[in-house]
Amino acid sequence: MTAGRLRVGVIGANPDVGWAAATHLPVLAELPDFELTAVATRRAESAEAAAARWGARHAFTDLDELIAHPDVDVVTVSIQLPARDDLVTRVIDAGKHVYCEWPLAINGAEAARLRDLADAKGVRHIVGLQNRHHPAVRLARELVAAGEIGEVLSATFSYSAARSHLPGDRLPRRMIWLVDRERGANDLTILSAHALDLFGTVVGGFRELSALLSIRTPRMVVDETGEELAVTSPDQILIHGELDSGAVAAVQIMIGTPAGAGARMDILGRTGRLTLQTTTANLIGGEFVAALARAGRPPTILEIPERHRGPLPAASVAAGNVAVNYVLLAEAIRTGAPLSPDFTTATRLHRLVDTIAEAASTGRRTPVTLSASPPAP
Structure with a gap:
């Protein structure tokens, strides 16, 4: 699996609008380390259109079919958190590497659970915090x-x-x-x-x-x-x-x-x-x-x-930054190299957001700790 191109299935692969259409799909079409093999959307016609446009062999409306398919090594989860349910958990349970869009979870505690689950399963994980890859940044x-x-x-x-x-x-x-x-x-x-x-x-x-x-x-x-x-x-x-x-x-x-x-x-x-x-x-x-x-x-x-500068200089700014994430993910899968922004990065950022909510709620200056407890209501 790691010797050839990494085979990717994209969940949320609307062919016309949305984040995947603007970034993941065109990026995967250009990066030599990856092959887009499967796409999934809620409607058969849009999944089939995405597959035809971007050259994927498989189109699904059943997300679990994509996750379980033997032609998929990496699952990209490009749907927003409110529609995601336990999707990332199912990807990890299937033993697939995962690229999940931000936010990863509802709070720091849930992000830590997903991080620990992925680490225990031995899958590599990355999160869509691509702004850090802006060349000027x-x-x-x-x-x-x-x-x-x-x-x-x-x-x-x-x-x-x-x-x-x-x-x-x-x-x-x-x-x-x-x-x-x-x-x-x-x-x-x-x-x-x-x-x-x-x-x-x-x-x-x-x-x-x-x-x-x-x-x-x-x-x-x-x-x-x-x-x-x-x-x-x-x-x-x-x-x-x-x-x-x-x-x-x-x-x-x-x-x-x-x-x-x-x-x-x-x-x-x-x-x-x-x-x-x-x-x-x-x-x-x-x-x-x-x-x-x-x-x-x-x-x-x-x-x-x-x-x-990223690997795709002719790409849009957002797509170019996403491409850096994919390059880092490929290196981590192939060599075992450290990877960031991963679910550990996401857990820390979720905990920071939890702390902001807590500080605003209490009106107190609040230390930023590694505690994964969600803020009080």
Whole structure:
């Protein structure tokens, strides 16, 4: 299995729309270490269309048939958490390597269970936290680690975006889970977590933090039906605290603006300042530009070295970052090399999100620990 191409089955392989169509399917068509052998969707016609378009031999509507098929070595789970049930557990139980989209689980405790189950089964696992692979983010991490701006004194990250592409407080039906805190896939657990993973990749994790979570748009309207939805997940997220390094840090996520300004990260060092800024309002699919300022001089835009660019330079930004994940997964399967972002990475990030919710609920400065207990209701 590890000598030839790794055979992949993609669950959630809608041929026309969605994350798999934008990233996983075109990436697997280009990477030489992989072969797309199976796809699955809820409808036979869409599964067959995806198989025909991307050259897969098998099309399924029964997800367990894909998981169990002998032509599948790796299962990519590209459906959102509210529709996933125990799907990742079933993949692991079948002894298949797994690429799971983020969020991995409902909380840190469940993420740890999946990590431990996968490790006990001996399967390799990776999670869709691909933003850390932005070439400019990789460069920034290298510069900070090398001391190019001296000791980091403080760091900030801000991101603003519209909740959907529709005007006013309208939301397409396919996205209504975003406003439901109980379903585990919302602006705190998705957008904020992606931002926190990117932020932590460059400057390290939080040692302790305080948080404020607010719902400033309490009602949304389903665009197709006019149904009014009560919003229970926060759309304004503010986190501040101390990093493991001792640096002071703040992260702010602002959702619901008419036109978002994208993401900006500022790292103030003792001898310089490093800035990352997205070129669009899209955190997941936008490119970052890195700039470095020293000794009171104006910032200089940095060239990205080739070593930080992914294996598919002609791909979209999001697809290029996903491709890096697949390359890392292939190396881990073939050689036993360490792998990140894996389910251990996901468990730590879920626990950080749990801590943010706890700090906001209690109003107290809260240490970030390795405890997997979910936050109190």
